[in-house]
Amino acid sequence: RFNENPYFENESLTKAFSFSPSGVTYIRGPSINWKEGMDITTGPRHAIFIKRGDEQKVTEYGTSFFTWFSDSEDLGERLNDEVAELIIDDLWPNAFKYFLSVSIGEKKSKIVCRNYYEG
Template identity: 30%
Template structure:
């Protein structure tokens, strides 16, 4: 009975702690957003910044082929969004300037966050220009060709969750070392 009474007394304390934690997370998220927006504005002025960060990352570099690197040079921004509803997920957004490979200004890939890590759930289709469509198709169906844009298009891509983890937890929060 004493243990049960103590547990009952503990419930409002736990609820209060949860509310305070949620408020603190929101405040920190708001402060962080201001800095991330400023960082994004600065990075957009540095030509090829994200391509260089991806290529110089020790684990991502193995995934990026020469054609991928050429495409990534047109990447102007990277953004990671966190969504809590209807389920916890992360959305990776890659922004591109005009290029001769595809029409998309933004390509996205979403990952649901579970107990076992990130699981790909959706990605925007890449709208290849006709002169590159056949090459993209060939590269996508060549199983020996491990490359960045295959990862983007294919949810069953081996190592997909690890790539998401690198982008979400390493490249996005702190790209400067690369």
């Protein structure tokens, strides 16, 4: 939770990701309720840079922690299913290994698993 602040009204900001075997299926982020003139992602400085045509500064200024919450659709495309692929290819089939915190070496894995089952 955020304390009262001069920038936005929200008490908390969260972003949810849903994955399927085909990749990212849904990304939901909050709308940030900025107080008047305090939106640091598109404020007055941002408008001045656009008017001048200085795209480099617009890009630099527009990139902030808070833009991550509002870029839901673009973020899904950039994510490229990386997290989903890691879960499907490594975490799911090797859950026991991760549960036991075993090193990746196969010999040690077999020894620890055998000891675990033998009690």
